[in-house]
Amino acid sequence: MDSGDFLSILKERGQLPGAAEATQAVAQNGAPGMHTEGTTILALRYRDGVLVAGDRRATAGNVVVYDRAAKVLSVDDRSVLALSGSPANAYEIARLLEISFQHYRRTQLQELSLDGRLRTLSRLLRDNLPMAMQGIGAVVPIYITHEKDGPQAGGRIYFYDVLGANFETVDFCTTGSGSPIIRGALYFLNRWERPFVERDEAEALRLVLQMLETAAEFDTATGGFKSTAAIYPQVMRVTGDGITDISEADLATHYAHLQVGG
Amino acid sequence: MLDEPYRWVEAIRNRREYLADQLEGASPVVGVCYTDGVLLLTSTPGPRKVFEVYNQVAFAGVGHPADIEKLRKAIIDIAHVEAFNLSASDVSLQRLVAFGLGPLMKAAFDEIFRSPHIARVIVTELDPSDPLETFYTIDADGSFSPSGAAAAVAGTVDSAAAILAYLKGRDGSGESLTDALARALDAWAVGRVFAAREADKSSEDDEVAPTTQDDLATAVRDALVSGRIEAAVLDRRMPKKTKFRLLPAADIEGALARFR
Numbered sequence: 001m002d003s004g005d006f007l008s009i010l011k012e013r014g015q016l017p018g019a020a021e022a023t024q025a026v027a028q029n030g031a032p033g034m035h036t037e038g039t040t041i042l043a044l045r046y047r048d049g050v051l052v053a054g055d056r057r058a059t060a061g062n063v064v065v066y067d068r069a070a071k072v073l074s075v076d077d078r079s080v081l082a083l084s085g086s087p088a089n090a091y092e093i094a095r096l097l098e099i100s101f102q103h104y105r106r107t108q109l110q111e112l113s114l115d116g117r118l119r120t121l122s123r124l125l126r127d128n129l130p131m132a133m134q135g136i137g138a139v140v141p142i143y144i145t146h147e148k149d150g151p152q153a154g155g156r157i158y159f160y161d162v163l164g165a166n167f168e169t170v171d172f173c174t175t176g177s178g179s180p181i182i183r184g185a186l187y188f189l190n191r192w193e194r195p196f197v198e199r200d201e202a203e204a205l206r207l208v209l210q211m212l213e214t215a216a217e218f219d220t221a222t223g224g225f226k227s228t229a230a231i232y233p234q235v236m237r238v239t240g241d242g243i244t245d246i247s248e249a250d251l252a253t254h255y256a257h258l259q260v261g262g
Numbered sequence: 263m264l265d266e267p268y269r270w271v272e273a274i275r276n277r278r279e280y281l282a283d284q285l286e287g288a289s290p291v292v293g294v295c296y297t298d299g300v301l302l303l304t305s306t307p308g309p310r311k312v313f314e315v316y317n318q319v320a321f322a323g324v325g326h327p328a329d330i331e332k333l334r335k336a337i338i339d340i341a342h343v344e345a346f347n348l349s350a351s352d353v354s355l356q357r358l359v360a361f362g363l364g365p366l367m368k369a370a371f372d373e374i375f376r377s378p379h380i381a382r383v384i385v386t387e388l389d390p391s392d393p394l395e396t397f398y399t400i401d402a403d404g405s406f407s408p409s410g411a412a413a414a415v416a417g418t419v420d421s422a423a424a425i426l427a428y429l430k431g432r433d434g435s436g437e438s439l440t441d442a443l444a445r446a447l448d449a450w451a452v453g454r455v456f457a458a459r460e461a462d463k464s465s466e467d468d469e470v471a472p473t474t475q476d477d478l479a480t481a482v483r484d485a486l487v488s489g490r491i492e493a494a495v496l497d498r499r500m501p502k503k504t505k506f507r508l509l510p511a512a513d514i515e516g517a518l519a520r521f522r
Binding site: 077095 | 316
């Protein structure tokens with residue numbers, strides 16, 4: 001029976017990106033000296049759904065490679081992938097995931113279940129393991145979705161380790177090199193100030209922007225807001241109405257309210 | 263024995279006859295353009311016959327359901343591998359047909375110890391680079407041809423030709439979906455009536471009698487007794503990447519009301 005598994009089709013045709021071959025090449029030739037990585041990704045559940053944000057900086061060692069990298073990518077009409085780690089592998093994984101979900105929906109005439117989607121991402125991370133073990137291609141994603149119905153209805157946040165294990169987080173999740181800096185603050189605010197899930201969008205959004213600025217202050221691999229160059233973080237809202245970007249105009253208004261000049 | 267050219271030609275001729283016989287009673291699929299996109303319409307006793315292939319590509323077929331499924335799966339696989347290896351904008355109908363489905367169906371047809379695909383296929387793309395390639399029809403032997411404003415596949419070649427003759431001269435510009443549904447349904451009924459009269463002919467020389475509105479109404483009513491009308495659109499107004507939308511029964515009902 002046809003399972004509608006796109007990854008198997010690519011493997012059969014020898015067109016899946018070859019982690020094994022890459023590992024062999026690295027073993028023979030040594031790992032390249034530079035690879036881009038470093039980030040702060042943050043997702044939190046608020047009253048209407050989930051806000052997902054990522055800074056825009058990509059670094060290689062102590063060099064800033066790019067200041068407008070997109071790390072929050074929509075996968076389909078209801079879910080997004082927020083990526084920290086090696087951009088080359090992260091983008092390839094996001095691309096494979098998006099096409100796999102489309103292929104399944106079109107061949108099987110039904111949507112892939114949430115468990116099926118989580119499992120597909122796990123498999124992609126496991127396939128990427130040799131690259132991660134070489135220290136040149138680790139990817140640590142957060143998968144955020146808003147399920148319309150069923151026992152898992154509502155906004156959901158799942159994070160993965162480099163081996164492909166996935167865990168659901170209830171209130172918030174942060175990954176990347178800047179995440180240790182803000183994790184404690186997020187825990188404190190959620191527990192002793194006011195739970196994030198009770199906050200409206202404006203309040204949650206300002207908190208997200210403040211956290212990214214805090215991470216950027218102490219982590220060189222996280223880029224902060226720069227008004228002069230018009231570099232804004234990426235922020236998406238994932239709600240029952242689908243996925244929408246928070247516009248740069250809206251972000252500018254909130255930064256002005258927070259008195260962050262950049 | 264089949265290495266003798268005459269035997270091989272005879273075997274191929276037998277296959278053509280076998281396929282013509284198997285496909286003869288198939289309900290047509292009609293494709294027309296309208297202001298906001300492209301419409302595919304057919305009747306079915308139950309299983310779906312019109313499908314999404316890729317963001318801007320749709321597929322429908324007549325024939326054996328298992329063969330239609332095989333071909334549907336094949337074209338979806340080709341489109342998605344193409345989108346993965348290149349990009350979504352490189353998935354074009356012309357390439358899917360000329361380098362994918364056409365050769366696949368021809369290979370099955372030519373291998374005389376293998377079963378051919380008992381199917382005729384119609385595929386369509388929304389806003390292709392060449393407007394004259396909005397539709398492709400592919401016969402069971404793998405031969406394919408493009409068309410612009412309308413296309414049809416049916417149980418017989420003559421029945422499809424009768425549908426196209428009915429649709430000739432209209433390109434769908436300025437036409438609403440409601441009007442396009444009515445026109446496609448009439449065209450479908452023309453093909454159905456033509457095929458029935460063709461089958462009733464006592465000799466090849468007999469002319470097929472002209473079709474009246476009553477004939478069309480009877481064909482539609484008969485289809486509704488044994489099944490339902492199925493229709494889908496590629497709608498360029500859709501805000502998502504995918505432009506395919508299977509029309510709900512309520513949308514089709516407007517076109518059916520005058521026949522009830």
